[in-house]
Amino acid sequence: MTMKVPTGCVFTHIIRGGGKKITYQNAGVDCAFVAALGSGFCNWRIDFTYTNTDNRIYRTSRGRTHPECKIDPMRNNSPQTLPRYGKACAHLYVTGVRRVSQCHHITK
Numbered sequence: 001m002t003m004k005v006p007t008g009c010v011f012t013h014i015i016r017g018g019g020k021k022i023t024y025q026n027a028g029v030d031c032a033f034v035a036a037l038g039s040g041f042c043n044w045r046i047d048f049t050y051t052n053t054d055n056r057i058y059r060t061s062r063g064r065t066h067p068e069c070k071i072d073p074m075r076n077n078s079p080q081t082l083p084r085y086g087k088a089c090a091h092l093y094v095t096g097v098r099r100v101s102q103c104h105h106i107t108k
Contacts, residue, residue: 008032009029009030009031009032010029011028011092011101012026012102013027013089013102013103014026015088015104017079019108020081020084020106021080022082023079024079025048026074026075027048027074027102028046028072029041029072029073029074029092031071031072039069040069040070040072041069041070041071041092041094042067042068042069042094043065043067043094043095044066044092044093044094045062045063045064045065045066046063046073046074046075047060047061047062047090047093048075048089048090048091049088050086050089050106051089052086053084053086054086058083058084058086059082061077082106085106085107086105087104087105087106088104088106089103
């Protein structure tokens with residue numbers, strides 16, 4: 001089954017820091033115009049995953065599932081220093097189904 005983020009909504013993933021050190025990380029949905037009038041996302045969660053340069057996941061920070069419906073789901077993650085270079089990704093799940101992901105390469 002194919003599911004899409006509603007038109008007028010964007011999934012954002014923000015990382016601040018340098019090298020393997022992440023000082024701030026946030027992911028969420030921003031909706032505007034007609035999309036902001038909808039019921040939102042129900043039974044949602046946001047996970048963060050970290051992969052090495054071979055694209056193998058070595059760490060997952062699973063968010064809690066929120067049973068309420070929210071038009072602008074958002075999650076922050078704790079500052080951390082990663083053990084290796086690769087990618088940091090954020091994933092939005094709705095009713096257990098991954099709807100969208102965004103990744104950033106973590107390089108020297």
